[in-house]
Amino acid sequence: MSLDQLYREVILDHYRSPRHSGSLEHPDAHADGHNPLCGDEISLDLTFDGDRVSDIRISGRGCSISQASASMMANAVSGMTLDEVRDLERRFKEMMSIEEGGEEIDVKVMGDLAALQGVRRFPVRIKCADLPWTTLDEALSQRS
Ligand code: ZN
16 A cells, blocks of 8 residues: 555545544634635534643534544543644644655654645645634634
């Protein structure tokens, strides 16, 4: 199995069985995101324990890239401190902007999110992969 095929499988798995799906009854932060270019929608609820994301729930609809990206992000940031979340977000945005054949991606740090690196070859789809992170930014900005 090629790496591209493996990544496609990981994306489809998250799309078909999204992690952390649903909503929270009493979220500390909430945001809705919309990507009009593709019609993707994401609704995000968070609770915090001090500086740590104690729970995150996402519901949405749209293409496999946007929904898989949301599932991967929720999986990754759950239990992280806000500093860790911002660091991961920076790495994700870096990954999506690396030129083909450029810098290596640290798969150990990125986990399943590394499966989205192929998306950067399709600039129109980068907005789909970014949507959950943009929505997360908005939710976190309500918190300060
Ligand atoms: Zn999309």
